[in-house]
Amino acid sequence: MAESAVRIRGIIFDLDGTLYESDVYAAEIQDAAAAYIAGLKGISTAQAARQIADTRRDLKAEGGVVVTLSSVCTHLGGTSRDLHAFFAGHLHPEAFLARDERVVSLMTRLAQQLPLYLFTNNNRLLTNRIIDLLGLNGLFRHIYTIDDDWIAKPDEGLLDLILAESGLEPSQALFVGDRYDIDLRLPEQRGCPVYLSQSVEQLLRLEEMLG
Numbered sequence: 145m146a147e148s149a150v151r152i153r154g155i156i157f158d159l160d161g162t163l164y165e166s167d168v169y170a171a172e173i174q175d176a177a178a179a180y181i182a183g184l185k186g187i188s189t190a191q192a193a194r195q196i197a198d199t200r201r202d203l204k205a206e207g208g209v210v211v212t213l214s215s216v217c218t219h220l221g222g223t224s225r226d227l228h229a230f231f232a233g234h235l236h237p238e239a240f241l242a243r244d245e246r247v248v249s250l251m252t253r254l255a256q257q258l259p260l261y262l263f264t265n266n267n268r269l270l271t272n273r274i275i276d277l278l279g280l281n282g283l284f285r286h287i288y289t290i291d292d293d294w295i296a297k298p299d300e301g302l303l304d305l306i307l308a309e310s311g312l313e314p315s316q317a318l319f320v321g322d323r324y325d326i327d328l329r330l331p332e333q334r335g336c337p338v339y340l341s342q343s344v345e346q347l348l349r350l351e352e353m354l355g
């Protein structure tokens with residue numbers, strides 16, 4: 145990794161579960177998705193939660209990879225657009241997420257050395273609220289959210305777009321995310337270096353890896 149590290153010219157971060165970790169907020173997201181599906185299908189939230197779990201398991205078994213909550217909800221008859229409108233109205237990241245000075249320092253130092261990008265399956269409204277809460281405002285050269293075009297990661301077109309707009313060669317673009325199948329598999333196949341980070345502790349070690 146040390147040899148590839150010297151070539152890195154930009155870092156593309158996932159947001160949720162990567163730049164913060166919160167099991168309780170992750171649970172609130174799952175609950176909100178269940179409430180959305182329950183409303184859509186006229187069933188209880190417990191039934192909806194079960195359908196979401198079953199669908200996620202079935203889609204994973206079919207495709208062999210982890211699937212996004214958006215694709216699970218789409219499979220159950222919803223749309224990404226409506227799911228995210230529901231999320232924007234019902235989720236309260238302010239109640240769960242707090243600024244971590246270690247992450248703010250890390251990201252500030254990195255932003256002084258390299259262009260940073262955010263690439264998230266979250267929507268613009270919640271993304272802005274979350275980066276505000278985390279104290280990461282102004283550190284990203286560009287923020288890509290699902291409501292740019294309602295296409296979610298993993299998607300080759302989006303990957304191409306980010307590489308083209310950033311002007312980075314694949315070997316220069318480091319992708320950082322907490323879900324390999326969603327955030328990292330496609331970039332890695334394209335020849336981008338990737339860094340799996342599933343905790344703040346792992347995120348803080350990113351700098352060591354960069355050397």
Ligand SMILES: [Mg+2]
Nearest residue numbers: 158160161322
């Ligand atoms: Mg994530």
